[in-house]
Amino acid sequence: MTMAPKREAYDVVVIGAGPAGLAAAATSAEAGLSTLLLDENIGPGGQVFRAVASTPVTDRNQLGADYWVGADLVQTLRASNAEIIQRATVWSLDRNLDIAVSVGGASAFVKAKRVILATGALERPFPIPGWTLPGVMTAGAAQTMLKSSALVPDGRTVIAGQGPLLWLLAAQILRLGGRIDRILDTTERGNYFAALPHAFAFLTSPYFAKGLSMMREVKAKVQVVSGVTELAASGDGQLASVSYVAGGKRETISADLLLLHQGVVPNVNLAMSAGIEHRWDDLQLCWSPVLDASGNSSIAGIAIAGDGAGIGGANAAVVRGRIAARAAVEALAPAAGAKLPSMAALRADLSKAERGRVFLDTLFRPSPQFRIPSGDTIVCRCEEVTAKDVLDAVAIGATGPNQLKAYRRTGMGPCQGRLCGLTVTELMAQARGKTPQEIGYYRLRAPVKPITLAELAAVPKSEDDIKAVVRG
């Protein structure tokens, strides 16, 4: 499946084959629109349904029923006429809906009448002392290895942080016979009270019963320390211990593996590089695109669905994918839309899927000390820039993330700010007494993923392209 797109133009190009992308591409193709789905991973599923078509974990109870929903979505998509390309890295999207994609070391260009971005989420940076040490990973990383390769933690393992994914991962590791020595829960105690007004919606959502039973399952087997207010990893070139403070008491434990998680945030790089307007979300503490009720962005023809549109979880992502695709069908082939579920029905599905989300967002809102580091803690992993370096740059005149690049190269390494951007925005906002919205974010540009100069040079050129840059 690792081949270039078959055509130069499509009605709809969907980017990302997670819950939203799978649903969007299937809906669009079923309505008869020429549809291309581009995805960077080896197989479809995104992160939630990672490796759903190939996982070696065959006991269905171990990954849970919510995971296997993905298998049906993949099957529906594969039964449609959508063209699917895996291991396809989209590195450019512009306001003319021109897309550049790298497949197997060569770049191709396609044009779309509508683009549906379904680039999903990534884990929120968790910048604690020692988070760059070998042996410190995200919880999502461990889950990816568990789903796609049936790999489980083997040495002394500590899981730290908060949020639904943390408990799901812990349950899955235990079911597969992996090892967890301790769970350090960083949920701020005050959040329980703050979340209380939203509890009714949560208690009547499917999250509640599932979450509770998973936490019980894990707590029966693993020591859980709640109210953790400080966290640090240390070791000489390799993680050796994790120290934490809970209830005012410091403790240090030996560890080979520390898995960190404090929620997920939209993966904004491609959307922002296309010029789509984003706003700071004060509840979810991240940048979210400005969208209408059908997922349409500030750029005509580009919609965003799934967690890239603001974190809503997998069920909401599927519905948002269908809504965005339905809107595309209405725009391009109104007659075909009659066969699809009505927009009103889809919006009702969405509000059901989003039930309980505000409660989760409030309860699992990460504490400031785990978002805004200080001293020698690394902020930018690629360029190895510390919190103190950032504050020193602010002291001599750096006003925002884009000026900071010139001072310290933050966000200019290969990850292009994905692992430091939110931290830099919040750190600078705090230092300058501004809101994150006022401080802003890195200006992102294509290529949003690195490609080699050789690949760029090998791109076919027209006479006009050459004349545009060659003198005389």
Added chain:
Amino acid sequence: MFRRSEQDKRPQVQIFVDGAAVAARQGDTVSAALLASSYDVRRSTAVSGAPRLPYCMMGVCFDCLVTIDGVGNRQGCLVPVTEGMQVEIQKGKREIGK
């Protein structure tokens, strides 16, 4: 740090890491195969030479950079293993010509 679950019945794929044979499984990414091996597979960074291992395993952190079949700076977490693949652990910057 990680071990394979017994239920994993996928066929073996042999790759070479700095010349040493490593048994991977069909469908593993290079990074997963490296982390499942017993070798020291830490790369060192281009900036300070600090040792690193993959952090995110989903294509965003770039801490899994490796040289694969002579091509440097590949994201090991996005590349599936193939029989006979030659993987080199990167120490410092990508070399010119690789």
